[in-house]
Amino acid sequence: MSVTPWISLTTDYGLTDGFVAACHGVIARIAPTARVIDVTHLVPPTDVRRGAAVLAQTVPYLPTGVHMAVVDPGVGTARRGVALATPGGLLVGPDNGLLPDAAAALGGVTTAVELTEPRWLADRVSDTFHGRDVFAPVAARLALGAPLGDAGPPIDPADLIRLPSPTLMSDAHGFTAEVSTVDHFGNVQLAAPAHLLDPLPAALRVGPPDSTPARPAVRGRTFGDAPANGLVVYVDSADLVAVAVNGGRAVDVLRVAPGDLLRVSG
Structure with a gap:
């Protein structure tokens, strides 16, 4: 070469x-x-x-x-x-x-x-x-x-050794995806492709797929599309669904870590 x-x-x-x-x-x-x-x-x-x-x-x-x-x-x-x-x-x-x-x-x-x-x-x-x-x-x-x-x-x-595929499940009302990574800013990246957001409305709810109440969020393009300290669900620079807080850290608000599951629904 x-x-x-x-x-x-x-x-x-x-x-x-x-x-x-x-x-x-x-x-x-x-x-x-x-x-x-x-x-x-x-x-x-x-x-x-x-x-x-x-x-x-x-x-x-x-x-x-x-x-x-x-x-x-x-x-x-x-x-x-x-x-x-x-x-x-x-x-x-x-x-x-x-x-x-x-x-x-x-x-x-x-x-x-x-x-x-x-x-x-x-x-x-x-x-x-x-x-x-x-x-x-x-x-x-x-x-x-x-x-x-x-x-x-x-x-x-x-x-070659490969990592297990991350959990991803979708239905008519939204999807449940594994937290893939958390970046330096506390943004939570999900193992969910961008197109899963297409059918969902502007007003969303995000939370663990259990009895814990989900938090309100907005579907947006960027962090400023949410009100101050509000959650925004967006497509990140890797073309994956991510959750951020405008002016804060989504990882702290949602209390999740890589490997946990989050549900995003309309």
Whole structure:
């Protein structure tokens, strides 16, 4: 393949330790001309689903390149390290469900390999820091144009670990969807495609699908379509249904977390 000078990094490493800098350093030693984009290093620790969502919703807007992602509670176990080729770029990381949604966003996996070639890895691979010793050196070599097939043996893309599909149920009066993510502003993204809002009226109710009273909300385009401190249900920048508070935090008002269910009804 041709030289790909861009590498993106998405991790749960945080910003108070040297983990991110070590990965940058490994990349710089191997591929000093590569340009690195830090997507985020503040994925909640070990939250693979959140990391997968951030990665999938971001990679379509990044330069074509190598996207390294590490949210890896199974580091050092039998879980595989993998690299995936797609029409829109390469992905490197653990085989734990973190990468497939991003691969789909880039056109789908065309080739997958397991990262087993010792010459591509650090001389000594730590049992607990594969970001530095496995994924960063592989990403750097791929950025220099090394053939993907040299990183290890091919694997069937159908055998990649995938996260369970989120809960989504719709009926004539609305829908119930799993909370997918909560962003920095407290906006609550649901695993519900935008079209589910089409048949619903302007006045909505939002709440858990149980006996707890639902809260009034408005259907809008943006936050200001709700009154101050009011709930608004809208289509977010990822074309998914989300709930926000105009001037507040929907996650605090609704008291939900990723994995919880919310019902939106007319």
